């Protein structure tokens with residue numbers, strides 16, 4: 001065969017073209033499924049700078065029984081009869097951000113549908129422990145939360161409530 005002879009191109013059959021199209025479509029669907037699964041399971045992160053020690057308000061700003069969310073700081077403040085509890089909004093399972101459901105009076109994790117009671121204890125589902133606590137102090141009538149070192153716990157105990 002001469003080097004200058006043009007190479008004869010074999011026409012692709014219709015059947016083979018359709019097979020390639022199906023393989024391509026299947027690859028896209030499988031890729032979407034894998035990506036979607038990981039995106040669902042992976043915790044959401046936002047790049048906002050948040051204070052680690054902050055004043056949530058005056059003691060008198062909170063009503064007994066109230067749960068107040070501090071979204072940016074990913075913190076919930078619970079005012080009890082005896083005092084205050086500062087809880088992390090980060091789920092101890094895979095670190096999704098939990099929400100407070102005022103109607104049901106429960107915390108809910110959107111990632112796996114888990115519920116926590118108002119003290120942060122797991123009611124159902126996979127989290128290994130209650131919502132973590134943050135250090136809380138009453139300083140000159142102000143409620144101050146320190147998020148530097150979250151405190152893990154096995155269950156709620158009344159000694160965790162910071163007395164007024």
Ligand code: FES
Nearest residue numbers: 091093094109112
């Ligand atoms: S991340 Fe799984 S229950 Fe919250």
